Amino acid sequence: MDSLRSSVGLLAGLLFGFGLALSGMMDPARVLGFLDVAGAWDPSLAFVLAGAVAVSALGYVLVSRMRKPVLAQRFEIPQSRPITASLIGGAALFGIGWGLVGLCPGPALAGLTLGLPQVIGFVAAMVAGMLLHRFTAAASGK
Amino acid sequence: MIVYLSALAGGIFIGTSAALLLVLNGRIAGISGIAAGAMRPLSRDTPWRWAFLVGLLFGPLLYRLAYGAWPVVHLDAPWPLIVLGGLLVGYGTRLGGGCTSGHGVCGLARLSPRSIAAVATFMAAAAATVFLVRHGGW
Structure with missing residues (x-):
């Protein structure tokens, strides 16, 4: 179980890192252009958050119907x-x-x-x- | 156009990562939390956190294999700002309990009021900082 969870961790990290590289988020110049709303604003990085939140939300919809995660005893989602x-x-x-x-x-x-x-x-x-x-x-x- | 599509596609990969980690391991894909947690004393969460970080490092390499070039990283801030920025990002994400991924991607996806407040705050603070640096005559 622990090694399966580590494999999931490795795959999730790889997908995350690839997504960051593809999205343009790794380039500080692009990020500062996105944050520079008073200058030559580059809104493209808003699509990174939009895509990520949409797919992540599907995960939460699925989880709301699950009693526990596939490979662990319980969900650890902040409740405060x-x-x-x-x-x-x-x-x-x-x-x-x-x-x-x-x-x-x-x-x-x-x-x-x-x-x-x-x-x-x-x-x-x-x-x-x-x-x-x-x-x-x-x-x-x- | 292509930058919008690659931004959206990159976001979809990031969201898929967060959904996988949630559904299979029951954990949040918050990078600052995973990194800080990996440095804590050994627990059952230590191995997957380190595995995630190793995978994260290999992400740009996978991009290199797929597209034949490294992702662009253009960073020309002076060293004192780099060090100050790093300290603030490290300390601030722990004090606030999350960063762009934990509060942004995961928190917004479950409509957490704390995360919505955190995202609004760090976006406003970041935009204000860029405004002062670029247009405030600093």
Whole structure:
């Protein structure tokens, strides 16, 4: 079961990475053009989100009729409801970083394969940011 | 036209990935969550998370095999911004519990109010940042 779940992970990662490469999301210049609504706005990347959300939603429709996932004991889908300061503050910090560089976590990680020093440096800083959050959250007892 | 079609097709691959992971493994395809989770102490979720990340790295290679060229990655931000941006993306996605994939693709697909709020916030923050950098005279 564990090795099957890992195979699914590998296939899902491969599809995700291929989709990112095909979509144009891996190119920070394209992403910044998409975010530049006041300039020469390039709306094409909205179609990435539209296509991804539509197919992903089909998955949720299927799941709503399933008692448990095919290869695991239960679904682990976030159930928390409240819109907290951490949610909004974290999303805002993420958005500022995304807008400064044009990379979000998926395209940054997939981009490692191309070996560009700037992408490697971005991922190193991103991992440091994740670890910083873990240790500060642990220190504040959360 | 072709950029719209490849964007849509790429999105369909990403959505298929998220749906497979959900239906088969019962897990969310949130990249920041998978990456941060892979660095946590060993658990039953560790192997598939690392397998996903390996697959993610091979995605551009599959693109190279299919189309004969690497995907374009044009990044000309100066180093201090790259480091600052990376720190903010890493810290912010953990504090906010997700990124473009977890809150965007997966959260919007199930109409999660938290994810809708997060997506609206990070899109607005990112657009405002680009506006200030490009048109704000910084």
